[in-house]
Amino acid sequence: MDAPVLRLEHLGKTYRSLKALDDVSLSIAPGEIFALLGPNGAGKTTLIGAVCGLVRKTTGKVWLFGTDTDVDPVTPRYQVGLVPQEVNFDPFFTVAESLRIQLGYYGKRADEARVREVLEAMQLSTRADAPTRALSGGMKRRLLIAKALVHRPRLVFLDEPTAGVDVELRQQLWAYVRKLREEGTTIVLTTHYLEEAEELADRVGIIDKGQLLLVENKTQLLEQMGERRLSVTFSTPVSTLPASAESFGARLESGGLRLTYSERHGRPPAHRLLAALYTAGLPVDSVEMERPRLEDVLLEVLRAPPSRERPSPPAMR
């Protein structure tokens, strides 16, 4: 693994008696898309805030691009972009002006071409000269994303970037995020649309009550903890399953008209069950297979968190 872009060690944040972040350690590699998932109040925004200078951490260390942020909090920020969860806008300025100001804050000279490019990417070109207060909610969020990207950061935090954004733009945004990654940008994403994480993430971290419960490669995670649900519809009711199918532990439902099976890690694959059904000559009408979903994994991890004592494989952390 290349030198991490972001490294957290024993990061903690306490509000009075509330532990918003509890001993979080994590490394983010260059060029990866990392999805931070967890319920409301889990500590996602607090984690991002502690890295970006919005929240004063209580304990622990943060390194950005190898720089200890306690020693030099400012320099690494030239390379960081942040889409905050809360929509903000400056009522005194237009869309394009907001972007120019943002460029200036990041020490960049005026660059109209770049401003136009980002406006284009977020489909705000026609609104460039509109006062920010005249934007719709979704457009304000797009402006927020444009502001976070205009100075070409190497590390971008997207705190629920697609909340309130329409379907079409969400798809385009996903494509844009992938393009950024191809250009070498590292992305840390939080979202409650788990599809989004499924679509984009290379790695997933699950956080709850301030504790980072699990960090895992997305594909491996889905393989190990996800379930693929098979559901078979019969044209006529089936009263009993043949022994060959019975052994899978599949269930008959709807008075024998439907059979469901959930394929999980360590269980026999669903296609063998299907083969058994056909071999037994059952009246199979239609077959539906669901891909494993992050949603199930998240719910399961939150229900029964893996023991924190169990060390994760070093490469995963």
Add this chain to the structure above:
Amino acid sequence: MNAIGLRTLFQKEIRRFLRVPGQTVFSPLVSTVLYFVVFGSALSNRVGEIEGLPYVQFIVPGLVFLGIANNAFLNTSSSLFIVKLQGTVVDLLAAPMGPMEVLSGFIGGAMVRGLLVGGLTWAVGALLAHAPVAHPLLTLLVLFLSAYAFAMLGFLAGLWAEKFEQVNFWPTFIMLPLTFLGGVFYSVKALPGFWGKVSLLNPVVYMVDAVRFGMLGRSVMSP
């Protein structure tokens, strides 16, 4: 040191108040003109001279000072409060700007507004009364320092305020009494007894008096 960042914030602060000039520049001027008309013209016959100066002339330096102090204060306090309220403070916190850059940007913008209103006030004074400047450099220095001091105070007030009510707390309960008891409209020496003594503790008295010395070549307090 993020020089471009600082300059951006400084220019942004100036453009912000220029976007709403009615509120930030002209409304203070209107009250200044009213002061001149009411206190200066209407009262001056009654009051006659103070410290050997015609009353209209006597109040010019104080009004210039008031324009600067109030507007420098209001610019930082309201701008910072709006930034907090709108959430755009996040942009500043996350940007590669240290406390120096952020503070200088806000203070600089507020000083420009204060000095602009102060300058216009002086111009009005020059039109309506005779408004000489005896010691230009000293006057500029004192006005500059006053703008700086009140911009700083405004920044503190903006930092502290969490509600709209609190933004108005300072101007109303601290600034207004300090400036009205600051010898703008009268000579503090004319205040008898207790209030005269209290006035001597008011820093504004000395600022106004320094401006008066700079402009009119005469002061109420001995240096």
